[in-house]
Amino acid sequence: MMPEDLRSISMFDWLEHDLLLTITHCEIASSDASFRRYFRVKTPDGQFIIMDAPPSKENIEPFIRIAGLLTQSQVNVPIIFHQNLTDGFLLLEDFGSQCFLDQLNASTATDLYQSAFDSLFKLQTQTPVQHAGLPDYDQALLRRELAIFDEWFLGRFLDIQIPSAIWENVNALLTASALEQPRTCVHRDYHSRNLMVLNYDSPGVIDFQDAVIGPITYDLVSLLRDCYIAWPEQQLEQWRFNYFERLLQTGLIHCSEAQFNRWFDLMGLQRHLKAIGIFSRLHLRDGKSNYLGDIPRTLNYVTAVCAIYPELAEFNDFLHAHVLPILSEVYI
Numbered sequence: 001m002m003p004e005d006l007r008s009i010s011m012f013d014w015l016e017h018d019l020l021l022t023i024t025h026c027e028i029a030s031s032d033a034s035f036r037r038y039f040r041v042k043t044p045d046g047q048f049i050i051m052d053a054p055p056s057k058e059n060i061e062p063f064i065r066i067a068g069l070l071t072q073s074q075v076n077v078p079i080i081f082h083q084n085l086t087d088g089f090l091l092l093e094d095f096g097s098q099c100f101l102d103q104l105n106a107s108t109a110t111d112l113y114q115s116a117f118d119s120l121f122k123l124q125t126q127t128p129v130q131h132a133g134l135p136d137y138d139q140a141l142l143r144r145e146l147a148i149f150d151e152w153f154l155g156r157f158l159d160i161q162i163p164s165a166i167w168e169n170v171n172a173l174l175t176a177s178a179l180e181q182p183r184t185c186v187h188r189d190y191h192s193r194n195l196m197v198l199n200y201d202s203p204g205v206i207d208f209q210d211a212v213i214g215p216i217t218y219d220l221v222s223l224l225r226d227c228y229i230a231w232p233e234q235q236l237e238q239w240r241f242n243y244f245e246r247l248l249q250t251g252l253i254h255c256s257e258a259q260f261n262r263w264f265d266l267m268g269l270q271r272h273l274k275a276i277g278i279f280s281r282l283h284l285r286d287g288k289s290n291y292l293g294d295i296p297r298t299l300n301y302v303t304a305v306c307a308i309y310p311e312l313a314e315f316n317d318f319l320h321a322h323v324l325p326i327l328s329e330v331y332i
Contacts, residue, residue, distance in 0.1 A: 137214025
């Protein structure tokens, strides 16, 4: 059994006295970048996942609402068996402990990614954009996310300042590109750690509570330019083209491949800048330093995209002159 703290005592009280479950074993299933914790509990009737989301820190209502929405879209998300909104607990279906990142290699990648594309296609084609009740991925949100890179990575982690004109150009370019794209349901964290390998109806999709209505390339670039695993560019381009063709044939997009690739690249740049800022914030503010190792890979995506587009030349020069030299010392 887990060491007792106030949250776990309250959790066990709910499970054993309110739900009348007999808990034979409990272990930490995972923790994420938020204040949520997940426990795996075993009972004579099977095993379950408990989400522990302190109400003062986390709101579980979006998770419940979006789970229902995605279930209607035939995206395989965990069944919610019981909910305790007052204390912030959910009893969930257990998708096991094998995520895509654990299973991905040269021999498994084709099948795993095809299942991920199929699930994403359901999310994008079967989740209603209108009347879904999801927030809009608007300019204000896009800029707030970019500001995390400026504040936490450049300012606090590296202690450097970017010229305001260069940074404003990056913000304007990336937000304009995002906002001109077709709108769809966006999971917002669709990557190898949030896709679970299942024996049936794989993947199981988790961590969807921040879903929004936003740019059509967002989840695709999250998956293909994953902060936690990288693939050869030729393979990535083939996957991207295949998915582009699928969207084109279904009528979700009406653009050239070149336009789609530009949207994809610039959307990825926005996401990766945000991710680098979040990794830095997790280290500096929350004491979660294990994400620091993912910064170099993520920054490689950033510089690769900047090298393609002349509009980003000044930003690319800044990164090479002021950021990469410092990081080369940090990551020796």
